Amino acid sequence: MKTMNRAASTQCDLALFGALGDLAQRKLFPALFQLERAKLLHPQTRILALARQEVDEEAFKAQTLERFKALLPKNDLDDAALKRFFGKVRFQQLDFGDAEGYRRINEWRGDSEDPLIVYMATPPAIYGMIGENLKGADCIQPSTRVVVEKPIGHNLESSFEINDRLAEFFDESQLYRIDHYLGKETVQNLIALRFANNLFATQWNQRYISHVEITVAEKVGIEGRWGYFDKAGQLRDMVQNHLLQLLCLIAMDPPSDLSAGSIRDEKVKVLKALKPITPDLMETHMVRGQYTAGNIDGKPVPGYLDEEGANEGSSTESFVAIKAEICNWRWAGVPFYMRTGKRMPQKLSEIIIHFKPAPHYIFDPDQKHLANNKLIIRLQPDEGISLQVLTKDQGLDKGMRLRQGPLQLSFSEAFNTGRVPDAYERLLWEVIKGNQYLFVRRDEVEYAWRWIDQVIEGWAELGLPPKKYPAGSWGPVASIAMITRDGRSWYEDA
Numbered sequence: 287m288k289t290m291n292r293a294a295s296t297q298c299d300l301a302l303f304g305a306l307g308d309l310a311q312r313k314l315f316p317a318l319f320q321l322e323r324a325k326l327l328h329p330q331t332r333i334l335a336l337a338r339q340e341v342d343e344e345a346f347k348a349q350t351l352e353r354f355k356a357l358l359p360k361n362d363l364d365d366a367a368l369k370r371f372f373g374k375v376r377f378q379q380l381d382f383g384d385a386e387g388y389r390r391i392n393e394w395r396g397d398s399e400d401p402l403i404v405y406m407a408t409p410p411a412i413y414g415m416i417g418e419n420l421k422g423a424d425c426i427q428p429s430t431r432v433v434v435e436k437p438i439g440h441n442l443e444s445s446f447e448i449n450d451r452l453a454e455f456f457d458e459s460q461l462y463r464i465d466h467y468l469g470k471e472t473v474q475n476l477i478a479l480r481f482a483n484n485l486f487a488t489q490w491n492q493r494y495i496s497h498v499e500i501t502v503a504e505k506v507g508i509e510g511r512w513g514y515f516d517k518a519g520q521l522r523d524m525v526q527n528h529l530l531q532l533l534c535l536i537a538m539d540p541p542s543d544l545s546a547g548s549i550r551d552e553k554v555k556v557l558k559a560l561k562p563i564t565p566d567l568m569e570t571h572m573v574r575g576q577y578t579a580g581n582i583d584g585k586p587v588p589g590y591l592d593e594e595g596a597n598e599g600s601s602t603e604s605f606v607a608i609k610a611e612i613c614n615w616r617w618a619g620v621p622f623y624m625r626t627g628k629r630m631p632q633k634l635s636e637i638i639i640h641f642k643p644a645p646h647y648i649f650d651p652d653q654k655h656l657a658n659n660k661l662i663i664r665l666q667p668d669e670g671i672s673l674q675v676l677t678k679d680q681g682l683d684k685g686m687r688l689r690q691g692p693l694q695l696s697f698s699e700a701f702n703t704g705r706v707p708d709a710y711e712r713l714l715w716e717v718i719k720g721n722q723y724l725f726v727r728r729d730e731v732e733y734a735w736r737w738i739d740q741v742i743e744g745w746a747e748l749g750l751p752p753k754k755y756p757a758g759s760w761g762p763v764a765s766i767a768m769i770t771r772d773g774r775s776w777y778e779d780a
């Protein structure tokens with residue numbers, strides 16, 4: 287009989303394919319360990335690490351522990367939690383194309399009736415093969431959940447192929463497509479902020495909002511991933527998934543409840559309403575960039591074309607800025623300016639909602655430029671929300687001089703919660719609970735690709751090369767021109 291306790295519904299077995307890969311070692315095992323440390327993993331939960339390489343179990347555990355030491359704060363590595371965690375882990379060598387070998391998963395499962403979670407931390411090209419072999423070995427039950435990683439394809443057509451293959455073996459209700467941005471603390475807070483506070487709910491439309499900015503800036507370059515990145519580029523790597531998901535969460539109508547179906551339905555409506563960026567709009571609505579050598583934090587870094595493994599003359603973009611428009615009543619006339627790039631001066635992900643000025647201005651005309659409230663939603667670093675409001679400057683001599691200042695909510699200071707869990711911890715925890723609301727449904731992936739594909743077709747038609755920007759800068763000058771043309775500026779330029 288199964289133990290009935292507070293965590294009974296989270297009892298599961300987890301089979302992790304690609305256990306020696308970068309994602310598994312750098313993100314998934316540390317996240318699972320943190321869940322164990324927080325005693326969220328059920329005492330009977332077991333983890334099967336599957337990898338092609340011949341490694342014995344003790345060596346696998348030793349290697350994983352070494353990664354923990356390199357990645358996690360020393361204080362997190364308490365002996366009791368490590369012992370509990372590694373007590374749950376088994377290692378199994380398997381070539382994922384070896385159908386026969388899958389019987390070892392059944393041997394590991396024994397007569398367990400707990401849901402099996404399959405995490406495919408592998409190239410998407412083999413998702414179908416793994417599904418087929420799991421089915422052949424009778425490992426799939428209705429309770430099985432399958433986690434797959436981005437990118438789901440390279441364009442709409444290839445995403446269809448991957449999704450069709452997965453659909454041969456799994457129902458949509460069993461699929462958890464990861465977009466790790468949906469696991470970030472502030473992204474979830476965006477849902478709370480918008481739908482728990484009537485103050486914002488009533489202002490959240492074109493009557494009160496003039497424009498929205500989304501910046502996802504990375505300091506890193508391509509980190510030795512030329513083979514993958516040069517085929518993808520920043521538009522596919524970051525915009526098709528993370529930035530469009532953020533845009534959807536900002537722009538969607540209120541869902542009727544917090545269920546996965548309701549939230550995903552609303553997100554899909556936003557994706558369907560995105561105005562296509564046709565070739566005639568390319569000049570004003572889109573900037574592509576590629577970094578050249580420069581300095582970050584005072585240290586020289588190479589240009590994109592000098593990165594490890596680079597091919598001469600690549601025209602892949604490492605930066606993109608877009609003026610997106612949403613064709614519906616709520617957002618008519620409200621541009622969403624998005625930019626994302628590698629080798630920027632700092633790692634920064636934030637969303638800025640710019641409110642329109644009050645309808646009638648009665649203060650010092652010299653201060654009129656201050657008159658727009660801004661809501662700043664910071665995803666990383668220093669997660670928090672800040673509302674820029676105008677108040678009277680203090681002091682008898684100041685008269686009715688206005689001062690702009692923040693009503694600020696830093697999550698770590700306000701809630702004293704200590705560490706903010708990594709996105710993968712939250713997402714794995716949601717998979718364990720069987721909650722799909724932070725995962726991407728098939729039609730979301732496909733509508734996002736439809737929009738991205740026409741942009742890429744436009745680039746190809748016009749033959750637009752990327753504009754150069756020095757590493758350590760905020761992207762090509764043209765991205766500043768794109769927003770200043772509308773009489774606005776990127777937030778940190780203000």
Ligand SMILES: NC(=O)C1=CN([C@@H]2O[C@H](COP(=O)(O)OP(=O)(O)OC[C@H]3O[C@@H](n4cnc5c(N)ncnc54)[C@H](OP(=O)(O)O)[C@@H]3O)[C@@H](O)[C@H]2O)C=CC1
Pocket residue numbers: 303304305306307308309310337338339380381382383406407408409410412435436437
């Ligand atoms: N790394 C990251 O930060 C991120 C990764 N992703 C996605 O996650 C997935 C995994 O990425 P990542 O970990 O970086 O990739 P890696 O190449 O580091 O890991 C993939 C693993 O899959 C294994 N594998 C591939 N084919 C087989 C096979 N036939 N049999 C057994 N093992 C096999 C590889 O084994 P072997 O080494 O023996 O070839 C490797 O260990 C990809 O879909 C990627 O796009 C998404 C976002 C971020």
Ligand SMILES: O=C1O[C@H](COP(=O)(O)O)[C@@H](O)[C@H](O)[C@H]1O
Pocket residue numbers: 466504506523524635
């Ligand atoms: O999915 C990806 O995301 C990372 C950036 O993630 P973050 O959580 O560090 O902001 C990006 O570097 C990578 O190229 C991309 O594949």
